[in-house]
Amino acid sequence: MKGLPHEARSLVLHLTPDTAQYSRYFEEARNFIEECQHRFPVIKAVLKESSLFQKKYLVVYVDDDWFNEVAGDLAAFVMPDLHFLNCQSPAAALVPVSKMRSRQKDFLSILEHEFVHLNQWIKGFNPGADFRSLNPSEDFIRYLNAEFQAYFIQYTFNPSAFRSLExxxxxxxxxxxxxxxxxxxxxxxxxxxxxxxDLDVEKTFSSLQAKLKKTLGKMGVSSSLKEELAKNFPIYFMKALVEVCDGNVLS
Ligand SMILES: [Zn+2]
Structure with missing residues (x-):
């Protein structure tokens, strides 16, 4: 495991908001909790401590049926704001209320994954992708990096959630x-x-494979896998397109 905990620890430090960023977030989260507690689909909103970042983050427990409709079989997900409730809100992790008292290690590791995304939002680094920018391949790479960071931290500090760690x-x-x-x-x-x-697929793809290879290299992915993933990306994309069109994937 050489290098891993050290690298992940540096990444945690890098992603931790500074005092000014965090106090702004904390204030907005507290206002949201006061204003929007119990407004459907919210059952309870709390500031929950992250064991990795040692700070509290906005977790919103929502109605199970509503959650399942929106997110299928996900355990949790992050929204950049909850303006659909007509409330001012900072980024929040949404969790089905049935998980409110879960102490299961795998679930807690998913929450830490979501806290990584909350930090990305708080620090002004948009971890989402809507592919509406001038260059959608940039969106793709940004989203890929954001997810890689979240998984890397989640699994490094929760080896039980990732059995191959050893x-x-x-x-x-x-x-x-x-x-x-x-x-x-x-x-x-x-x-x-x-x-x-309107997304220009041809333009997106023409630059994407080279960028993908470079990004996977920076992540420290093994070189054979890096080549394979970049080369076969159009095939993965077509498979994903079929799955999405068949309605087999919700998120
Ligand atoms: Zn994620």
Missing amino acids: NGAEILRDTCAIKALNQATIKLARAVSTDNA
Whole structure:
């Protein structure tokens, strides 16, 4: 596991908001809790401590049926704001209320994953991707990096959530990259199929494979896997497109 905990610890420090950023966030979260507690689908909103970042983050427990409709079988997800409730809100992690008292290690590791995304929002680094920018391949890479960071921290500090950890640093990086790439590819496929008919697929793809290879290299992914993922990316994309069009993936 050489290098891993040290690198992940540096990443945690890098992602921790500074005092001014955090106090602004904390204030907005407290105002939201006062204003929007119990406004459907919110059952309870709290500031919950992250054991990794040693700060509290806005966790909003919502109605289970509402959550399932929006997020399918996810355990939690992050929204940049909850303005649909007509409330001012900072970024928040949404969790089905049935998980409110869960102390299960895997679930807590998912929460820490979401706290990584909250920090990305708080620090002004948008971890989402809507592919509406001038260069959608930049969106793709930004989203890929954001997910990689979240998985890397989640699994380094929660080895029980990632049983292959003892197999070495490379396997962990490879796994995190594959999971992040899978999510980013599905997101791009969804944008192409429904959300964004204007997306210039040809232009996006022409620069994407080279950028992908470079990004995977920076993540420390093994070189054979890096080559394979970049080369086969168009195939993964087509498969994701079929899955999305068939309605097999919700998120
Ligand atoms: Zn994530």
